Amino acid sequence: MGVRHVNPAGMHRSPAFSQAVVVEQPAKTIYIGGQNGVGPDGKVVGPTVGEQARQVFRNLATILESEGASLANIVHWRIAVVEGNTFDEGVAAFQEVWNRADPPPAITVHVVAGLNPGCLVEIDAVAVV
Secondary structure, rough: EEEEEEEOOOOOOOOOOEEEEEOOOOOOOOEEEEEEEEEOOOOOOOOOOOHHEEEHHHHHHHHHOOOOOOHHEEEEEEEEEEOEEEEEEEHHHHHHHOOOOOOOOEEEEEEEEEOOOOOOEEEEEEEOO
């Protein structure tokens, strides 16, 4: 697969994200719409960012698996967290599911005024297979 994770010299380096991800050849690309912490029954799974983030990652994994991919194929995610909440629990949830041997995706985080009722976090993603 022609995917390169870019962390140029002279820039901050983090185990949680890459500064950029370059796709160098044609590949199957999966664009995943914003996923909230909503379970299969359509209800928000819990009142904390951590509980909801864990469900978001389960939702992302389910979508990717349906296309023969995994979380490791994600090259970018955009995270929205409701103002007044910290994403620390979300980072902990990410560390539970991300294989540290895989280069992390590029990440954008936004603090927003609100999301769907009861939702504290939403993540959309782009994966390359």
